[in-house]
Amino acid sequence: xxxxxxxxxxxxxxxxxxxxxxxxxxxxxxxxxxxxxxxxxxxxxxxxxxxxxxxxxxxxxxxxxxxxxxxxxxxxxxxxxxxxxxxxxxxxxxxxxxxxxxxxxxxxxxxxxxxxxxxxxxxxxxxxxxxxxxxxxxxxxxxxxxxxxxxxxxxxxxxxxxxxxxxxxxxxxxxxxxxxxxxxxxxxxxxxxxxxxxxxxxxxxxxxxxxxxxxxxxxxxx
Amino acid sequence: xxxxxxxxxxxxxxxxxxxxxxxxxxxxxxxxxxxxxxxxxxxxxxxxxxxxxxxxxxxxxxxxxxxxxxxxxxxxxxxxxxxxxxxxxxxxxxxxxxxxxxxxxxxxxxxxxxxxxxxxxxxxxxxxxxxxxxxxxxxxxxxxxxxxxxxxxxxxxxxxxxxxxxxxxxxxxxxxxxxxxxxxxxxxxxxxxxxxxxxxxxxxxxxxxxx
Numbered sequence: 379x380x381x382x383x384x385x386x387x388x389x390x391x392x393x394x395x396x397x398x399x400x401x402x403x404x405x406x407x408x409x410x411x412x413x414x415x416x417x418x419x420x421x422x423x424x425x426x427x428x429x430x431x432x433x434x435x436x437x438x439x440x441x442x443x444x445x446x447x448x449x450x451x452x453x454x455x456x457x458x459x460x461x462x463x464x465x466x467x468x469x470x471x472x473x474x475x476x477x478x479x480x481x482x483x484x485x486x487x488x489x490x491x492x493x494x495x496x497x498x499x500x501x502x503x504x505x506x507x508x509x510x511x512x513x514x515x516x517x518x519x520x521x522x523x524x525x526x527x528x529x530x531x532x533x534x535x536x537x538x539x540x541x542x543x544x545x546x547x548x549x550x551x552x553x554x555x556x557x558x559x560x561x562x563x564x565x566x567x568x569x570x571x572x573x574x575x576x577x578x579x580x581x582x583x584x585x586x587x588x589x590x591x592x593x594x595x596x597x598x599x600x
Numbered sequence: 601x602x603x604x605x606x607x608x609x610x611x612x613x614x615x616x617x618x619x620x621x622x623x624x625x626x627x628x629x630x631x632x633x634x635x636x637x638x639x640x641x642x643x644x645x646x647x648x649x650x651x652x653x654x655x656x657x658x659x660x661x662x663x664x665x666x667x668x669x670x671x672x673x674x675x676x677x678x679x680x681x682x683x684x685x686x687x688x689x690x691x692x693x694x695x696x697x698x699x700x701x702x703x704x705x706x707x708x709x710x711x712x713x714x715x716x717x718x719x720x721x722x723x724x725x726x727x728x729x730x731x732x733x734x735x736x737x738x739x740x741x742x743x744x745x746x747x748x749x750x751x752x753x754x755x756x757x758x759x760x761x762x763x764x765x766x767x768x769x770x771x772x773x774x775x776x777x778x779x780x781x782x783x784x785x786x787x788x789x790x791x792x793x794x795x796x797x798x799x800x801x802x803x804x805x806x807x808x809x810x811x
Contacts (some may be wrong), residue, residue, distance in 0.1 A: 382709065389694075389705045396696035457690025464656060465709045466682035600659050 382467035386475030394483050400448060401483050404441040408488055411437040412495045423500040430499030431509070431560035438488055438513060439520060439553055445484055446524040447541050449476070450532040450595070459532075463599060470588035473595065477525045477588070485517035501564060508563035508573070515576040516556040522580075522587035523548045529594035552579060608634045608753050608785045614664035615654060617647070624650050625661065626808030637776070637786035637800030646805050648789040649689070652758050655787065656686050682710075685752040687760060691743035695732035699723060699742050702731060706746045715749050720771050736763040748775055754785045761794040769794050 394401055415433045416426055453459040462472050492513055493506040501509070527544040531537035559572040611631035617624050624647035632638055640648050653659040655666055657673050657680065665672045673680040693702040707715040717723060721741055726734060731742065740763045747755055755776075761769055777798055780786055788795060803810050 381711075385705065385708045392701065393694050393697060396694075452694075455690075456695065457688060457692035458694060460658060460686070460688060460690065461692040461706065461709070463658065464681050464684065464686055466678050466711070467709065468678065 380471075382465070383471050383475040383478075386462070386472050387479045390476055390479030391482070394479070400445075401487070404445040404484050405487055405491060407444060408437050408441040409491065409495055411440070413498055416498045426499040427501060427564050430496065430501050431505070431557045431564060434492060434496055434499070434509060434560065435512075435516075435553055435557040438492065438517070438556075439549055441488060442484060442517065442520050442524060443542060443545055443549070446521075446528050446545065447531070447538045449480055449525060449528040450598075451537075454532045454598070459595060460599060463595060469592035469595070473525065473529075473591040474584075474588040477521050477591070480525070481518060481521045485513070485521060489513045489517065501560075502566075504566070505560055505563040508569050509560045512556045512559040512569075512573060512576060515573060515580055516552045519552050519576070519580040519583045520549055522583035522591075523552075526587050526590045526594055529591045529598060531598075532595070533598040552576065555579070608632070608783070609667075609669050610655075610754055610785060611667045612655060612664065613667065615651070615661040615666075616663035617650060617654065617659070617661045619647075619650070623808045625654070627664070628805075628808070628810050629664075630803065630810060632785050632787065634783050634785065635780055637780050637798060638788070639795050639798075639800050639802045640787065640789045640805060641791070641802055642805040647808070648805055649758050651805060652756050652787065652789060653688075655756055656684060657681070683753050685747040685750045685755045686757075687743050687747045687755075688758045691731075691739050692746075693731045693739070693742060696730055698728050698730055699734070700727045702742070703746060703749065707749055710750050712749070712751075717745060718748065718775075720774075721745050721748075722767065722771070737765055737768060740764055741768060744772060744775075753783070755779060755787070757786075757788045759789050759791065761790060761792060773797055 412434060415429065419425065419429060450459060453462070463469060465472065489510055492509055496506055496509055524545055527541045530544065531541045534540055555572040555576045559569045559576070562569045562572070609631070613629050615625045615628040628651065630638070640651065642648055650659060654661050657666070657677060665674070667673065668676065668680040668683065703715060703717070707713060717727065723738065723741055723745060726738055731739065734742065744760060747757065760772060764772060776786055780798070786800065
């Protein structure tokens with residue numbers, strides 16, 4: 379059973395490395411947004427430390443959101459989504475494999491880049507650690523929630539806009555806890571609370587979202 | 601998994617399906633058993649593809665159901681899907697991956713990581729080309745290869761002869777008759793007479809009725 383998850387995961391990695399340009403664009407977006415803010419707002423370290431956590435988290439959220447509609451689009455157009463739906467394996471498991479591969483392709487590079495670009499905000503060392511940790515705990519939830527929205531909208535012609543409307547309200551708790559954790563770290567306060575809540579949201583969405591995604595994919599193919 | 605060992609019983613009962621205001625399937629019922637084949641005929645747009653998708657479980661009929669070995673396919677999706685080989689209009693292959701990589705993925709998804717391509721398929725030279733570079737006929741051969749390799753007891757093929765050359769049609773007919781004679785079941789949608797040699801039952805879908 380987990381063999382199918384591994385098969386889908388490896389296949390997805392193989393496909394995306396052949397089309398590496400798709401992988402780069404969310405990262406470029408993230409870096410550009412994060413580096414433009416200090417230039418536009420203020421060069422004062424106190425101001426930058428204040429807005430840094432929020433800007434970094436909003437940019438990460440939008441980078442993931444913008445690349446999300448590609449998750450099922452190609453598969454829908456070339457018919458491989460049908461192949462997955464008709465495979466003799468549990469569909470939620472296959473969907474989990476796909477989203478896992480997506481997370482490794484998009485979120486992991488973003489998490490690695492975040493502390494580098496965060497230097498522009500003069501964040502202290504412990505805040506950089508918290509930033510990485512909060513993204514590590516929060517992005518699985520964003521990816522899983524995004525997969526449900528992407529599966530629901532894959533059959534629509536104007537899917538990207540609907541996807542954003544569906545996904546934004548769901549991702550707001552993640553955004554609040556994520557940026558709050560970094561903000562607390564900047565002010566040298568305990569960050570455990572929001573980080574644990576992020577972890578809880580991620581565990582919940584990783585366990586439940588694959589079932590919703592599978593059901594949504596079936597509806598989209600009907 | 602080779603489920604060709606047991607008897608096959610696939611049936612559809614009273615399928616009813618609307619697309620907009622049009623009734624595509626109006627109480628369609630039929631059944632098919634071991635070693636039988638059906639060629640589905642009918643003008644464009646009468647719902648042949650839709651009927652095949654309902655049989656696969658990709659599309660839900662508004663009323664009626666499809667039964668595999670006597671049980672509704674919605675209650676046993678994995679069992680039914682393990683017994684099903686489907687080839688539709690879209691080939692389901694990644695254009696950037698080679699034929700070999702695509703077929704390897706397909707086979708391991710169906711629990712057969714090692715596969716050997718039949719040489720008669722005429723894919724020998726292009727096995728290491730990306731699917732993007734294949735001609736329409738070669739793409740069709742590739743997607744038929746996936747079904748042939750799957751070795752499932754029931755094959756449902758939507759216009760399998762499209763884009764095939766004479767040798768391709770001959771080879772496909774050999775495969776299909778071997779499949780039927782080996783105790784499989786076959787449902788195809790077909791426009792031409794390429795399937796005439798198979799000697800399978802012809803059913804025509806017109807105005808929602810099968811005759």
